[in-house]
Each structure stands twice: as structure tokens, then as C-alpha cells.
Amino acid sequence: MDSGEDPDTPDAQRRKKRYHRHTPKQIQTLEAMFKECPHPDEKQRMQLSRELGLEPRQIKFWFQNRRTQMKVQNERSDNCSLRAENERIRCENIAIKEALRNIICPTCGGPPAAEDSFFDEEKLRMENARLKEELDRVSSVASKYLGRPITQLPSIQPIPASSLDLSVGGFSSPSLGPSLDLDLLPGNLPSVPPLPFPPGGMSEVEKSLMADVAANAMGELIRLAQTDEPLWMKSGSDGRERLNLESYDRLFPRSGNQLKSPVIHSEASRASCGVMMGATSLVDMFMDSSKWMELFPTIVSRARTIEVLSPGMGGRSGSLLLMYGEFQILTPVIPTREFYFLRYCQQIEQHLWAVVDVSVDMSRENLFAPPSRSRRLPSGCVIHDMANGYSKVTWVEHMEIEEKSPIHHLYRGLVVKGVAFGAQRWLATMERMCERFATLIMHGSSGRDLGAPTIPSAEGKRSMMKLAQRMMSNFCSSIGASTGHRWTTLSGMNDVGVRVTVHKSVDPGQPSGVVLSAATSIRLPVSPENVFSFFRNEQTRSQWDVLSNGNSVQEVAHISSGQHPGNCISLLRALNSSQSNMLILQESCTDSSGSMVVYAPIDLPAINIVMSGEDPSYIPLLPSGFTILPDEDGAAAAAAAAAGGPSTSSNPGSGGGGSLITVAFQILVSSLPSARLNLESVTTVNNLISTTVQQIKAALNCPTL
Structure with a gap:
């Protein structure tokens, strides 16, 4: 049917425009020119246009595409070189470790000393200086605390180990189990478990891969935070939002490494509320492991920033951290949950921020085996600055958990229903602590x-x-x-x-x-x-x-x-x-x-x-x-x-x-x-x-x- 439109109009010509394929002669001439000058000016493009019978815009676009193609090829070549160099260095490290393990001291025939004595003495001097500083600080505090200098203090009489200075009279001692272990003294424990490898040991290729993982996790978090039904369904009994796993699998198809086991279950929840703190202040607390622990003292029992993979802008937008965190319930009967994860921060709009966590496999050369197959899928919060000292926070918590032992029946309801480590608990704690910080200042x-x-x-x-x-x-x-x-x-x-x-x-x-x-x-x-x-x-x-x-x-x-x-x-x-x-x-x-x-x-x-x-x-x-x-x-x-x-x-x-x-x-x-x-x-x-x-x-x- 004739639509009545003139086929010679400009709009019709644009719709009929087809892809133009250059002739071999044109390509040969353009390639020769590209070798001499990858960035031709307008005069050079006009000359090529007359010689090859092409429009100047076509010449310009060809050179742009050719430069992009060359850049991609160079990056691929660099990546291959880096991988080869990384593999060579890794093999050298393994050989050096093996040689050091088998080395013998030529003087005594035994293993070599762990360190040079000079460095041992230097370490002792540094430790003595630190202890002297500590003593001076304690002396100052003690003089304020007790009203006289520490040099005038009497010697401390230690409490005998066989007695306990606690008056609890009239109690009959219950029978203690024969399996009681009295040798409980663990000494000074580290704040976090030993790291799988030294901080700063990550190659540029690994950092690039982790940046891709973090970017994909950020996209998933934003969709999870902004999409409602059928992805999220409200429970009729308590009104909590829970993830529809079928809808989730359709939206975010996973590769073959998805955990499948009878002892592994998924926990996912979402919640929103307003908190008494600005968005940038919240972001600063999230990107500092010590402040993050202060914000969630009842949940985060231990935390550490292992490596700053990217500092971002002012430590905020674009910042990417490799972190360790241990999450707890305030009872000794429920095991904690430990994760190594990436934390990525991004400013989406002028008043909109997002912070995402996603677990990362820290195993390297089979030197480190994770304690469990539990992992934190893209989780975190989207923070909307309300410009009045308040922020609206939407929290998403999504984990796959391997339960190595049965959950104690007292807390089974809290854990199985996803309440113990769910989004509602994170947000309730944040809301209360933000009020406390506001009161403090x-x-x-x-x-x-x-x-x-x-x-x-x-x-x-x-x-x-x-x-x-x-x-x-x-x-x-x-x-x-x-x-x-x-x-x-x-x-x-x-x-x-x-x-x-x-x-x-x-x-x-x-x-x-x-x-x-x-x-x-x-x-x-x-x-x-x-x-x-x-x-x-x-x-x-x-x-x-x-x-x-x-x-x-x-x-x-x-x-x-x-x-x-x-x-x-x-x-x-x-x-x-x-x-x-x-x-x-x-x-x-x-x-x-x-x-x-x-x-x-x-x-x-x-x-x-x-x-x-x-x-x-x-x-x-x-x-x-x-x-x-x-x-x-x-x-x-x-x-x-x-x-x-x-x-x-x-x-x-x-x-x-x-x-x-x-x-x-x-x-x-x-x-x-x-x-x-x-x-x-x-x-x-x-x-x-x-x-x-x-x-x-x-x-x-x-x-x-």
C-alpha cells in the first residue's frame, strides 16, 4: 500500500541508507596513511576524500575505528605478556621457596638463621622505644587517675591464682563435668585469621578481574534494590520482604559454580528506613573497617581492610577494597560467619550512593582453603541523601550459607527465617547507632x-x-x-x-x-x-x-x-x-x-x-x-x-x-x-x-x- 510518502525525501533516504563496504584499494590506501599518521587533520582527510571518492565523515570514522581496534589489540598483547611474566615469576617463587627449604648452612650444617642478627637488634630497639612511649603515657594517665606520680605508687601485690576476689556466699557448687578443660588460656589472639597471602601481593591483572566482579555486583545490587514484585515478595505473617528465587535466577542467571548441596541454603532479605546521618558520612564509615565495626558493634565482631585495590575519588566513588569480616549473633551457641569480600562504592547520581559487597575466592596455588563454602552474593545498601541530615537507606542482604553443624534449637527460628543475619537487623542497628552518633556530637x-x-x-x-x-x-x-x-x-x-x-x-x-x-x-x-x-x-x-x-x-x-x-x-x-x-x-x-x-x-x-x-x-x-x-x-x-x-x-x-x-x-x-x-x-x-x-x-x- 502506498503510504503517500515521497521516496526522495531526506528521511526516506536515511531509512534506505545501507552499510558501505570499502574496496580493497581504499583500505590499502587508508592503511598506508594510518601507518604514517594515525591522527590526520582536516586537510589530510579532504585529500583522502578526493583520492578515494569517500566523504570526509567516512574517512574520519574509519580512522577512529582503526585507532580503537589498534588499542584493543595492544591491550590484548599487553595482557598476554603480563600473564606470561606473572607465570614466570610464580614459577621462580616456587623454585626459590623450595631451594630455601632445603638450604644448609655451610658452617654448622644446620638450617640457616631466620633473620640477620642486625635486624633482630633493630627490632628490639624499636620495641623498647614503643614500650617507653607506652610507659610515659600510662604514667601520665595514672598521675591524673590517682593524684600522684607513678614513681610514688606502691608495688602491686598480685592476686593469687588460687583465689577469686568475688564474694558469692552460700552457694553450693554444682557438679562440673569431667570433660572440663582447665587449660583454656589461648594467649594473645590475632584480630583476624591469617591472611591467605601478604597484602599488596595482587597483580594488575587480578585487580582488573576483581574490578569487573565488583562492577557486575554493583549492577545486580541496584536492580535488587529498585525492583519490587515479582522479584521480592512480602511475607503475610511478618511483612518482611523475601527474594523470589525463581525470578532471581531468571534475571541473574549464574554460571556452573553455583553452590548446590543439601547443607547449603540461601538467605535473602530487603528492608528500607530513614537514618539520622548524611549519605557521605555513611559512605565514609563503610569504607573504613574500624568505623564500620563502630557502626555495627552487635553484628560485626571482627573486620579488616586487606588491600585497597582502587582509592576512588576521595576514598568514596570508585573506591574498591578487599576486606575480611566476621558476623555474629550475641550468643556463644551460634557460630559466626566469616567472609573475604570486595567492597565497592559508587555515586550513582548527585544525591544517590551505593555500596556493594560480594564474596571473592581468595585461594591461590592451593595455599589457602576457605573455612566453608559459604559466600556473600551481591549485598549492600543504596543510600539516598535527603539533604536535611537524614538519608533513606535500602539494604539488601543475600548469602549462600553452608551449615557445618546443626543450629541450636533455641536460635533455629532466628537463623532459618533469615532474621539473625538479615537486612532488617542491619538497618535497625544502623538506625539506632546513627541516633547515638548524632547525640554524641x-x-x-x-x-x-x-x-x-x-x-x-x-x-x-x-x-x-x-x-x-x-x-x-x-x-x-x-x-x-x-x-x-x-x-x-x-x-x-x-x-x-x-x-x-x-x-x-x-x-x-x-x-x-x-x-x-x-x-x-x-x-x-x-x-x-x-x-x-x-x-x-x-x-x-x-x-x-x-x-x-x-x-x-x-x-x-x-x-x-x-x-x-x-x-x-x-x-x-x-x-x-x-x-x-x-x-x-x-x-x-x-x-x-x-x-x-x-x-x-x-x-x-x-x-x-x-x-x-x-x-x-x-x-x-x-x-x-x-x-x-x-x-x-x-x-x-x-x-x-x-x-x-x-x-x-x-x-x-x-x-x-x-x-x-x-x-x-x-x-x-x-x-x-x-x-x-x-x-x-x-x-x-x-x-x-x-x-x-x-x-x-x-x-x-x-x-x-
Whole structure:
């Protein structure tokens, strides 16, 4: 049918335009010119146009395409050369290692010394200088702390290893299991496990490959964050968003290396909320492993930046890091999850940022075998700066997890439903910690925040908040099942039992010596909100605090650390107590993922240092406390009971589905770093936890199991 359009119009001619193929003579002439001048000017292009009968634009485009083709060929040639050079160096390294392994000293006939004696002496000199600096700093702090120079201090009398300075009278010692290992002292453990290879050992080719992996992961994260149904489906019971794996596999088809095993399962979740921090500040915290741990103290137990693969612009957009992270639940009964991963940051638009994590295979020449086949698929957050000091954050968490051992039944609901390590927990923690940081940097204080003794300045308030933050971080790092801990289970009052571990304390923020940590976890048929209120209320403290000897406490100072009234820092004084110079520093915090109440004794000289606004880093603290998590299995039973189904709750009238409580104590066993753990100390702490649990159950009218 005639459309009525003139075939000679320019639009019709453009549609009819076909691809032009140059003749061999034209190509030969162009190639000869390219060898002489790859970038011809306009006059040269016009001359070629007249000679070859081509338009100047065709000449220009040919040279552009030829230059691009030449660049690609050169890059391929360089890559091949680099691969060959890398393989040659790798073979030389293997040969050198083998030769060094078999070398024999010509003088003595034995293996050679590990290092030159000169370097040994130089290392000793450096270590002596560092220790002298440390001594000067400690002397300065001690003179402020005790009111006189350290040279006037009396000699310290060490606490005998056979005794424990803890008064818990009238307790009968339970029978301890014969398998108890008293040789628990692991010494000074590294902050992260040994690296598979030295930092900085990555070739340019490997960095290029990792940059491609990170870019693909960033694209996947953005699609996961911005796409709704059918990719994400909301659960009818709790409203949480969960990934539709069939839709995911269609959108992101995987290669043959996808994990398939009965013991491997997928966890994926998504959540969004507003937080009280700007986007660039959040990005800065994510790209610094230490600040990242401060932002998520209850989740990230250990972290380290192994190598900066690309610094990006100002350490933000385009920054690519190789990192190690260990994630935990605050209980010793659930193993932590360890990952080596790439972290990539990108500014998508003016006010839109994204940070993505994706696991990377760190094995090299079979020298390193990963501890499990678990991996973190593209996960992270998209941050929208709201330009008012707030940001809207969408978090995506996606993992494939290999469970090497059965999950403890107390926490099975939390783990299997993806709540324990899911997006909701990350976001709830971020929201609460951003509120805390905003309070920390605020100047001035409200009248409610100050009690007696008053905090004379904003610096004093910030100093107390920093001390409490260190106390919380220390408690979180001591309670989990990190690979840096070695827990031993005692026969106890429940199926979890009391678990103990010991470490040498050399941190200036802790009492020096041998520290015994003990913890147990229990289930209570009481809502998490009621349990949290019970622990943080100073009026009910005497009902569970064994060491208070029945004395009540009074709050003498108060600092709010968030919008929820339960997020606060308190200074408590025991009434009618013989230790009138001792106070209790306590911080309580709560969010939708769980709650904590952590406390530590602190004496008046230390409080005076804090109140004056001085650095509290060297004030020793040994925190104890409680963690409170929702019982997901109990919540499901409560929902079934409400719907007329069977209920498994031992106290159906309590409502809420119940709570999972972890009780943890830290005790200085001896001021001698070389002391050994003894049976008397273990018996005492076992009695302490058992009695505390019994008193909690009695106060909350829970059955004793």
C-alpha cells in the first residue's frame, strides 16, 4: 500500500541508507596513511576524500575505528605478556621457596638463621622505644587517675591464682563435668585469621578481574534494590520482604559454580528506613573497617581492610577494597560467619550512593582453603541523601550459607527465617547507632540528662558516651562465638550450659591480667519488651543482681542516646553499700532486632576523669550484661495459638512469643598474665550465672527448668 510518502525525501533516504563496504584499494590506501599518521587533520582527510571518492565523515570514522581496534589489540598483547611474566615469576617463587627449604648452612650444617642478627637488634630497639612511649603515657594517665606520680605508687601485690576476689556466699557448687578443660588460656589472639597471602601481593591483572566482579555486583545490587514484585515478595505473617528465587535466577542467571548441596541454603532479605546521618558520612564509615565495626558493634565482631585495590575519588566513588569480616549473633551457641569480600562504592547520581559487597575466592596455588563454602552474593545498601541530615537507606542482604553443624534449637527460628543475619537487623542497628552518633556530637545537654553529680560540660557528657561505647564494644566482642574465642561448656542448669573462655588482657582499657568470660542462653515465655524493662529498671535491679547483696540502686546521672527512652546511659550508685566509692556505668539500648543492658563497676577517681572531659581510653572496664532477642519459634507458636492452632508455649498467657536471653559475666581471675585458670574460679562463676538465672526466672514468674 502506498503510504503517500515521497521516496526522495531526506528521511526516506536515511531509512534506505545501507552499510558501505570499502574496496580493497581504499583500505590499502587508508592503511598506508594510518601507518604514517594515525591522527590526520582536516586537510589530510579532504585529500583522502578526493583520492578515494569517500566523504570526509567516512574517512574520519574509519580512522577512529582503526585507532580503537589498534588499542584493543595492544591491550590484548599487553595482557598476554603480563600473564606470561606473572607465570614466570610464580614459577621462580616456587623454585626459590623450595631451594630455601632445603638450604644448609655451610658452617654448622644446620638450617640457616631466620633473620640477620642486625635486624633482630633493630627490632628490639624499636620495641623498647614503643614500650617507653607506652610507659610515659600510662604514667601520665595514672598521675591524673590517682593524684600522684607513678614513681610514688606502691608495688602491686598480685592476686593469687588460687583465689577469686568475688564474694558469692552460700552457694553450693554444682557438679562440673569431667570433660572440663582447665587449660583454656589461648594467649594473645590475632584480630583476624591469617591472611591467605601478604597484602599488596595482587597483580594488575587480578585487580582488573576483581574490578569487573565488583562492577557486575554493583549492577545486580541496584536492580535488587529498585525492583519490587515479582522479584521480592512480602511475607503475610511478618511483612518482611523475601527474594523470589525463581525470578532471581531468571534475571541473574549464574554460571556452573553455583553452590548446590543439601547443607547449603540461601538467605535473602530487603528492608528500607530513614537514618539520622548524611549519605557521605555513611559512605565514609563503610569504607573504613574500624568505623564500620563502630557502626555495627552487635553484628560485626571482627573486620579488616586487606588491600585497597582502587582509592576512588576521595576514598568514596570508585573506591574498591578487599576486606575480611566476621558476623555474629550475641550468643556463644551460634557460630559466626566469616567472609573475604570486595567492597565497592559508587555515586550513582548527585544525591544517590551505593555500596556493594560480594564474596571473592581468595585461594591461590592451593595455599589457602576457605573455612566453608559459604559466600556473600551481591549485598549492600543504596543510600539516598535527603539533604536535611537524614538519608533513606535500602539494604539488601543475600548469602549462600553452608551449615557445618546443626543450629541450636533455641536460635533455629532466628537463623532459618533469615532474621539473625538479615537486612532488617542491619538497618535497625544502623538506625539506632546513627541516633547515638548524632547525640554524641551534639553540643549542650537537656535538663533531664543531668543528675547529681552533674556533668559540668558538654565535653564531660561526650567523654562518658565514649566510655560507654567502648564498654558496649568490649561486651559484644566477648560474648559471641567468634573464632578468636575458645568456649568450653560446663554441665549447667539447661541444655545450653554455662560456657567459659579465658584470655590474657593487655588492652589498656581493661584490667591487666587473666580475664574469665562466662555466658549462658535461656528462653523465657515473656515478651522482649517486658524483659528489657525489667533489666534496665533500677527499682528491680536487686531482684537479679547477685553482687548487690539485695541493695537497691539510685540513678545519679542520665544521658539519652536515642529517641526511644530505653536508649540511654546511666550512672548508678548502690545504696547502703560498704563500697561507697564504687559506681556502676550502665548503657541500655533497644531496636526492632533486639535489646541489650550492659554495665561495669567504676570508681570515683575514674568518674572524675570522665566528668572533666578528659580522654577515657585508659580507664579499665570489665563489662557484664544481658542480650535480649525475640523468640521466632515462640512467636510462630503464639500466632498459631491465636489462630486456633496448637501452642507450644509453656506460658501462653505471657503473650508476645517469648524472649531469648543471654547472660554474660567477665571477671578478672588474676593480675598475673601468666596465671592458669583454676577449678575454684570456674566453680564461682558457674554459681554466679546459675543463681542469676534462677533469680530472673523467679522475678518474672517463669517456671524453673
